[in-house]
Amino acid sequence: xxxxxxxxxxxxxxxxxxxxxxxxxxxxSLWRGAAAATGEAPLxxxxxxxAWIADGSPWQKHLYVLFAPWCPYCKALFHDSRGLVSGLQIxxxxxxxxxxxxxxxxxxxxxxxxVKVLNELFTTxxxxxxxxxxxxxxxxNEGVIFSQSQELDRLIxxxxxxxxxxxxxxxxxxxxxxxxxxxxxxxxxxxxxxxxPPDKSTAPGLLARPLTETPIEESLRAFAKDKSxxxxxxxxxxxxxxxxxxxxSYRALAxxxxxxxxxxxxxxxxxxxxxxxxxxxxxxxxx
Numbered sequence: 144x145x146x147x148x149x150x151x152x153x154x155x156x157x158x159x160x161x162x163x164x165x166x167x168x169x170x171x172s173l174w175r176g177a178a179a180a181t182g183e184a185p186l187x188x189x190x191x192x193x194a195w196i197a198d199g200s201p202w203q204k205h206l207y208v209l210f211a212p213w214c215p216y217c218k219a220l221f222h223d224s225r226g227l228v229s230g231l232q233i234x235x236x237x238x239x240x241x242x243x244x245x246x247x248x249x250x251x252x253x254x255x256x257x258v259k260v261l262n263e264l265f266t267t268x269x270x271x272x273x274x275x276x277x278x279x280x281x282x283x284n285e286g287v288i289f290s291q292s293q294e295l296d297r298l299i300x301x302x303x304x305x306x307x308x309x310x311x312x313x314x315x316x317x318x319x320x321x322x323x324x325x326x327x328x329x330x331x332x333x334x335x336x337x338x339x340p341p342d343k344s345t346a347p348g349l350l351a352r353p354l355t356e357t358p359i360e361e362s363l364r365a366f367a368k369d370k371s372x373x374x375x376x377x378x379x380x381x382x383x384x385x386x387x388x389x390x391x392s393y394r395a396l397a398x399x400x401x402x403x404x405x406x407x408x409x410x411x412x413x414x415x416x417x418x419x420x421x422x423x424x425x426x427x428x429x430x
Contacts, residue, residue: 184316186294189287189383190309192345194253194280196235196261199228204335206231206310209288211239212248212264214305220322221265230330232341235261238285239305240414246281247273253280254350278417279377280350285416286376286385311336349377355400356408362430364392365409365420378406378419385411385418388425393418395427 190207210217224233235258237249251273252260264270288295295303298318307320311334323329365388372388378399393409396417407425411418 184311186291186298186309186318187311187316187339189291190234190236191339191343192383193236193284193287194256194346194350195344196237196252196256196258197341198224198233198235198258198261199230200232201230202232202339202341203337204231204333205234205339206308206329206333207234207236209236209238209303209305209307209309211241211305212237212245212252213241214239216322217306218265220306220326221261223322223326224329227326227330231333236284236288237281238288240281240285240416246278246415247275249281249284250275250278253284256347277354277356278415279354280346282411282417282419283346283349283376283382285414286411286418287383289412289416290376290383290385310334345381349379349382352379353402354378357398357400359395359397359407359427363395363427364430365395365407365425365427366392367420368424368426372420372424374409374411374418374420376418378408379403380421382419388420392428394430398422 187207195207208217208220210220221235227233235252237252240246240249248264248270251270252264254274254276260270292303295307295309295318298316299307299320301320303318303320305320306322307318308329309316309318310329310332311317312332313334317332367388367390370389373384374386374388375382376385377383378401380403393411395407396410397408399406399408399419405422406419407422407427408417408419
């Protein structure tokens with residue numbers, strides 16, 4: 144099991160004390176929990192609106208897999224699941240960035256959303272053609288996953304790791320970390336849910352919006368002008384909220400110009416993931 148630094152906010156927030164094992168742990172064994180059935184599934188809604196790779200059909204019966212490109216158990220799950228994809232759709236969510244190579248692989252996977260690229264990674268151990276126009280796709284995926292980490296941990300009963308599977312079961316939302324010994328059981332365990340068609344995910348539309356990024360060369364930190372300023376996974380008012388700037392501060396990395404105004408990209412997690420706040424809502428001060 145690799146010993147790696149856990150991702151955590153780079154500012155002084157309450158989340159610093161949480162044990163986040165996801166970017167540090169690959170799990171060979173199964174640890175499973177289930178949520179009570181409810182009218183809504185906020186966790187599933189959040190995962191649905193990330194940049195995932197559709198693998199198989201029919202889509203009405205689907206499960207989400209949080210995976211890391213360096214994780215051997217994720218690779219094994221991919222190959223073991225080839226017999227499943229004629230009966231359900233696996234939605235692979237690239238995450239777990241821990242170095243520059245895994246960050247670039249995750250961008251290539253999230254941007255392409257192509258199962259052929261995922262197969263290349265898990266067959267050859269690499270992705271030959273890696274184009275990185277920006278890292279906003281992994282900011283979206285990993286920022287939102289981090290914001291849901293407490294819910295994932297609660298469902299599983301321990302800190303989640305890779306791979307983590309999330310799907311609708313007969314008694315509610317099921318989350319498990321580690322690969323099941325017999326992946327074939329997923330065909331009967333996953334319950335169909337027609338509310339999440341692939342073309343309704345908001346991620347492709349958000350990631351297609353025009354952005355101009357200008358690095359901030361000075362050593363500045365972003366402070367909230369008000370008691371509460373939403374930090375979002377992308378520089379758009381309708382992007383998912385990942386945290387609250389509140390009474391802390393984060394290093395300001397870049398100005399992001401969008402059609403709706405200017406945002407500040409801040410250094411959010413220690414593995415390089417950024418979050419975004421409207422420039423008008425923050426004050427930039429020298430570090």
